[in-house]
Amino acid sequence: MNLLNLLNKRDLIINYLDSLFNDSKIELNYSNAYELLVAVILSAQTTDKQVNKVTKNLFLKYPNFNSLKDANINELEESIKSIGLYKSKAKNIINMANKIVNSFNGEIPNNLNDLIKLDGVGRKTANVILSNVFNVPAFAVDTHVFRVSKRLKIADDKDSFIEVEKKLMSFFEKNTWQKLHHQIILFGRYHCKAVNPNCNNCNLINICIMGDK
Ligand code: SF4
DSSP, rough: OHHHHHHHHHHHHHHHHHHHTTTTTOOOOOOOOHHHHHHHHHHSOOOOHHHHHHHHHHHHHHHHHHHHOOOOOOHHHHHHSSSTTHHHHHHHHHHHHHHHHHTTTTOOOOOOHHHSSSTTOOOOHHHHHHHSSOOOOOOOHHHHHHHHHHTTTSSSOOHHHHHHHHHHHHHOOOOHHHHHHHHHHHHHHHHHHHOOOOGGGTGGGSSGGGGGG
16 A cells, blocks of 8 residues: 555544544543553453443442452452453452552552553553553554454454554554544444444445455
């Protein structure tokens, strides 16, 4: 793709996403960095809506890393059992809280290498924390971002999550990553869905694999 086409494609995507999701933000409920970290870990393979239902009481019972690290595993499992993988998530968030208190002086680390040492924290979660807590430009690739990037031919079909992340970071300018990350998640969740995407009413059809068919 020549430079002009690339810039046109980038502008088309940015403008369209702005028109659909101008005021985009994370759909998990949280009021501080501790709550966001717990909520993002709990959100793996479940919906933000489900997580929000659970965290409402969870954060009252365990309001910080100290209380969470001392949680009784059975009680914690009971509190979160309506979400998927609750047993491993309960174990992960207790271990994560222990590590934050004992290895990081009670502070969430502000870099990817240390973040991914925490139980339950992979590259995606680490990037969400970097972006939303520390205001560090990052592109967290979840299942929606992964799918949309491939459909829009920003990434290749065979690319891994980390390759998609790298391609997104080189395709879009750094100062747009934080906003676009949220917008692409919403686009994938509500418009370019995994099943039955809304292609008949999509301005991106001409730059999408669906337009090639
Ligand atoms: Fe998604 Fe369809 Fe739009 Fe392509 S044309 S971006 S698959 S909704």
